[in-house]
Amino acid sequence: MQRILAGLHRFQRDVFPAKKALFESLCDGQAPYALFITCGDSRIVPSLLTQTPPGELFLSRQVGNIVPPHGTLYGGVSSTIEYAVGVLRVRHAIICGHTNCGAMTAILHPETVEDFPNTRRWLANAEVARQLVNARCPNGTEEERIEMVTRENVRIQLMHLETHPVVAVAVAQGALQLHGWVYHLETGQVDAYNPVTKEFAPITFDEPDADEPGAADLAISEISGMFEEASR
Ligand SMILES: [Zn+2]
Numbered sequence: 001m002q003r004i005l006a007g008l009h010r011f012q013r014d015v016f017p018a019k020k021a022l023f024e025s026l027c028d029g030q031a032p033y034a035l036f037i038t039c040g041d042s043r044i045v046p047s048l049l050t051q052t053p054p055g056e057l058f059l060s061r062q063v064g065n066i067v068p069p070h071g072t073l074y075g076g077v078s079s080t081i082e083y084a085v086g087v088l089r090v091r092h093a094i095i096c097g098h099t100n101c102g103a104m105t106a107i108l109h110p111e112t113v114e115d116f117p118n119t120r121r122w123l124a125n126a127e128v129a130r131q132l133v134n135a136r137c138p139n140g141t142e143e144e145r146i147e148m149v150t151r152e153n154v155r156i157q158l159m160h161l162e163t164h165p166v167v168a169v170a171v172a173q174g175a176l177q178l179h180g181w182v183y184h185l186e187t188g189q190v191d192a193y194n195p196v197t198k199e200f201a202p203i204t205f206d207e208p209d210a211d212e213p214g215a216a217d218l219a220i221s222e223i224s225g226m227f228e229e230a231s232r
Contacts, residue, residue: 022053032058034092035084037077037157039065043185044098058084064103064153065095066125070163078164085176086166093161096181096190097154104150108133125160129153151200154180155193 016023036046037060046057060080067077084090097104106113107126113119129152137148158180161167170176180193182200191200 026055035090036094038096065097067157067160068125069160082166092177094179095157097150098183099185126153128156
């Protein structure tokens, strides 16, 4: 605990005063740019990964970055989605899975969580991903099967996300874009799901051309389309 308290002390002594104006401006309310749904894994730090300051990402974190379909479970995830999309009107929703995810291993081997009834039921929301991997990759190595279930789970949870009425309406109105990511712990690479090719591919970042007048501060990724400059 000492390490956490020392960190809090450094934050209050060094970080907060240095960014006082930002923190004060955030007291007036929040207008986050994206809903970021990811695993509770301690190795995923969304604001570090996306280099976003406080106030830009509305977070929903749970084991296996799972989104139960609408109508199956009324609780934290569904109300977080409704608040972020319906009230705060985020423009993007990102479901971010990751490599070396213990939940993905548990999805493939449900017997390992038999003694954890909540986890077993929670991971049942990824049952489609498990069966797809078993059908498509029955003889693959454990590593190949884990990779596949990680991607399939993101894809399935994106579909679940769109069953939530507030999401479906916002997408239909062109007010919300959905994105599926897989973050590679070992390299920092992020693969994004392309709904056209139905494949995951690394997100590419095109450096803006400094000589070009009006070059954007942030280049645009064709796949995710989420790096467009915020005009809000
Ligand atoms: Zn995880």
